Amino acid sequence: MESVVSIYIVENNFLLRSGIEGLIQEIPGLILKEVFEGNEKNLYEKLIDKKPDIIIVDPNSLGDNFISIISKLQDEADIKIIGLTREDCPENICSRFKYQLPYEANKHILLENLRDACGSDALLKKNKQGSLSKRELVILKEVVKGLTNQEVADKLFLSIHTVMTHRKNITKKLGIKTVSGLMVYALMNNIIDINEVG
Amino acid sequence: MLIVGEMKLAEVIHHDYNLVPVVNRFNIPLGFGDGTIKQICAERNVNLEFLLSILNTFHDPQYFPKDHLKSFPASIIVNYLHKAHTYYLDEKIPQIKQMIKQLFELSEGNKKTLNLISNFFNNYCKEFESHVDREEAEVYPYVLALEEALKNSSKEKHINEELLKYSIGTYEEDHEDVEEKLFDMKSLIIKYLPLESADNKLFEEVSYSLLRELFVLEKDLNEHSRIEDLILVPKVEGMEKQYKSKL
Numbered sequence A: 001m002e003s004v005v006s007i008y009i010v011e012n013n014f015l016l017r018s019g020i021e022g023l024i025q026e027i028p029g030l031i032l033k034e035v036f037e038g039n040e041k042n043l044y045e046k047l048i049d050k051k052p053d054i055i056i057v058d059p060n061s062l063g064d065n066f067i068s069i070i071s072k073l074q075d076e077a078d079i080k081i082i083g084l085t086r087e088d089c090p091e092n093i094c095s096r097f098k099y100q101l102p103y104e105a106n107k108h109i110l111l112e113n114l115r116d117a118c119g120s121d122a123l124l125k126k127n128k129q130g131s132l133s134k135r136e137l138v139i140l141k142e143v144v145k146g147l148t149n150q151e152v153a154d155k156l157f158l159s160i161h162t163v164m165t166h167r168k169n170i171t172k173k174l175g176i177k178t179v180s181g182l183m184v185y186a187l188m189n190n191i192i193d194i195n196e197v198g
Numbered sequence B: 001m002l003i004v005g006e007m008k009l010a011e012v013i014h015h016d017y018n019l020v021p022v023v024n025r026f027n028i029p030l031g032f033g034d035g036t037i038k039q040i041c042a043e044r045n046v047n048l049e050f051l052l053s054i055l056n057t058f059h060d061p062q063y064f065p066k067d068h069l070k071s072f073p074a075s076i077i078v079n080y081l082h083k084a085h086t087y088y089l090d091e092k093i094p095q096i097k098q099m100i101k102q103l104f105e106l107s108e109g110n111k112k113t114l115n116l117i118s119n120f121f122n123n124y125c126k127e128f129e130s131h132v133d134r135e136e137a138e139v140y141p142y143v144l145a146l147e148e149a150l151k152n153s154s155k156e157k158h159i160n161e162e163l164l165k166y167s168i169g170t171y172e173e174d175h176e177d178v179e180e181k182l183f184d185m186k187s188l189i190i191k192y193l194p195l196e197s198a199d200n201k202l203f204e205e206v207s208y209s210l211l212r213e214l215f216v217l218e219k220d221l222n223e224h225s226r227i228e229d230l231i232l233v234p235k236v237e238g239m240e241k242q243y244k245s246k247l
Ligand SMILES: [Fe+2]
Pocket: B081, B085, B132, B135, B224, B228
């Protein structure tokens, strides 16, 4: 779970969507998380909220919102954006994309481009995340003692938002979603003592 | 692939072996020959539309069974769900518990981790049982009573006040996720099961079987919940509307 590059697609056209999905499946370590329609409400917020590694965007699906959404997305340094580009794609749109999947390219080239965009660093970065950071360990301890996110935040002088981000990362790294699962993990690895939990 | 009545059941199962337990739950034992789904349903008195909805739900996570909703009675859905519950509680869970027990017997090392995993699973089972209990004791009887009331409503003029007190929406709202913990259990086993000595081959074998069972059960439960949320709930919502319109 922690060793994958998460991909989101913005594409209204079913045939194109299936094609992109097929490409993604060919590269191990990439996982397609969700597909959005270009005209969805609060699309930018929804995308950002998912903390994607890569977003594949079809400018045609975004229509008039293209510039405003792309500009905002490009401000997010951690997210790579790949554009689905047509031969007749206007220069001011094409040039927005460092990485492209051209309509007319063959499968081999498309896969190359996709791999380029993911970069080996993306995979490496993710693989390294196996163990928890010190901060995450502290938070894990409190969570398995039965504290709510708000209580953890109060106790450690953090914002609830920060606590929730850490919780998400812990779950991502360990592949464990529930508090009781985390408790077992913590006990197994001697992060807490059985007497510390209720 | 969209599964339709004209397909041969044997071929459909070759294509997706996850459908085996489904077919089994419909009392279609193996050895059903070369018939199409339609023919086999007719022979065995199985509701074709319902079987197709269930097969497709299991086969394709994107499938949404809109068109078939009205064509079969709610009691068929309830009957199916009830059978599935029995299968989980009387077959699958005891099987998994048995495997954990075997691991204990085979393990030569420290039992701490096994103890933790085993407690985790036992707690999960209790939660799962109460989830099922609620459905069996509260939700399904309501659905059946509603169906009965609708059947008779043309004859009887009075409305059953009891039925109006409950609504399937309440169930839908707090119908909780029962697969999450199985997911965690898989992670715990995959990543953190203690190493036994290399020649403890039996231990290894049983732990792989256990993991496989967890994967299968998790998937099965996942589809089960989808059937509850996507087939049962909308169907009953429709029935509620119909019943209230008689007021
Ligand atoms: Fe159920």
